[in-house]
Amino acid sequence: MTGLTTVSKISVLLLLLCCGACGNKKLLQYNDYVQWLQEPENKLVQYKDYGGIRLKLQYLPADYLVYNELKTASMNTAHADSLKKNYNYSLNFMLSFLPPQGEQLDVTKAGVKDQEEFSQRIGQLAFNMGPSISLTCGNKSYSPELTQLERLFGLRNSADIQVVFNLNKDSLLKSGNNIDIEYSDAIFNTGLSKFSFPAEALRQAPGIDFEHKQN
Numbered sequence: 001m002t003g004l005t006t007v008s009k010i011s012v013l014l015l016l017l018c019c020g021a022c023g024n025k026k027l028l029q030y031n032d033y034v035q036w037l038q039e040p041e042n043k044l045v046q047y048k049d050y051g052g053i054r055l056k057l058q059y060l061p062a063d064y065l066v067y068n069e070l071k072t073a074s075m076n077t078a079h080a081d082s083l084k085k086n087y088n089y090s091l092n093f094m095l096s097f098l099p100p101q102g103e104q105l106d107v108t109k110a111g112v113k114d115q116e117e118f119s120q121r122i123g124q125l126a127f128n129m130g131p132s133i134s135l136t137c138g139n140k141s142y143s144p145e146l147t148q149l150e151r152l153f154g155l156r157n158s159a160d161i162q163v164v165f166n167l168n169k170d171s172l173l174k175s176g177n178n179i180d181i182e183y184s185d186a187i188f189n190t191g192l193s194k195f196s197f198p199a200e201a202l203r204q205a206p207g208i209d210f211e212h213k214q215n
Contacts, residue, residue, distance in 0.1 A: 026206040030067055033208050037064065043201035049100070050190040052110060056096040057181060057195045060162070062087035063208040070210075080210040090145070090166050091135070091202075093181065097159040097188060106157045110188070124187050125149050125159050132184045135165050137199070138177040142167055173203040 028036060037044050037058065048055040066083045099105035108125075112118045129147040136142075145166040149159065172179070179197040 025204075027209040028206050029209055029212065033064070033067075033206065036206065037061075042205075043198055044205060046195045046197070048190070048193045048195075050188075052100060052105070053107060053188045053190055054098040054100055055183070055185075055190065055193055056094075056098055057183075058094040058096070059197060059202055059205075060092040060094055061202075061205050062092075063205075065092060067208050067210070077210050080208075088169055090164050091169055091172070091179070092165075093163045095129075095133070095161045095163055095183065099157055104157055107188070108152065108159050121187060122149075122152075125161065129161055129163070132186065133163055134182050135167075136180045136182075137172050138175055173199045175199060 036042060040046070044059040044061075046057050062084045063080075065087060066080050069083060070080065097107045099107055099110075108121060109118060112121060126149040129149075130144045133144050133147065134141055135144075142165045144163050146162070146164040148162045148164075150162065152159070177199055179199055179202065181195045181197075183193045183195075185191060185193065
């Protein structure tokens with residue numbers, strides 16, 4: 001058998017370079033994906049502890065958002081890819097107020113004296129979070145386009161706020177700058193919290209295997 005011709009060698013090299021440039025993401029089943037997101041070493045979740053309150057800030061990749069949008073419907077790669085385009089111009093996070101590790105305290109009621117104070121707290125969490133949060137990358141700063149309190153139903157002991165920044169996500173994540181988020185808390189009086197996410201960690205997060213949906 002003869003060796004590869006010069007033309008064949010060039011073709012193989014170009015194919016390898018093309019595959020490398022595609023940067024195909026590792027695909028995980030949904031449950032494995034959620035577990036991966038929660039592991040601090042992957043740099044997509046951060047915690048701050050303040051005595052009786054624990055703050056958690058979690059990056060929400062497009063794949064995660066799309067899967068949860070489609071989880072009650074049949075899904076395929078084409079459908080998922082179409083929806084993911086909707087998230088090309090936003091960065092999404094979940095800001096959570098949690099009890100200290102090992103405790104079951106309902107943080108929404110921590111320190112409140114009566115139903116009136118409790119209602120005021122829920123109102124602040126639901127409608128007045130935006131001015132307290134900012135995102136900085138390089139020399140540009142952004143305010144949230146949307147903050148949304150997840151419905152409580154009395155079934156959880158945390159308060160979870162989805163935070164959405166409208167911006168050119170691809171351009172931001174390719175800049176190489178850190179994504180810095182500040183939250184100034186006047187609700188639980190934890191003060192100023194600063195979170196910093198490496199842009200590379202957000203950009204290289206794995207994807208979800210939409211072709212083999214878990215039941």
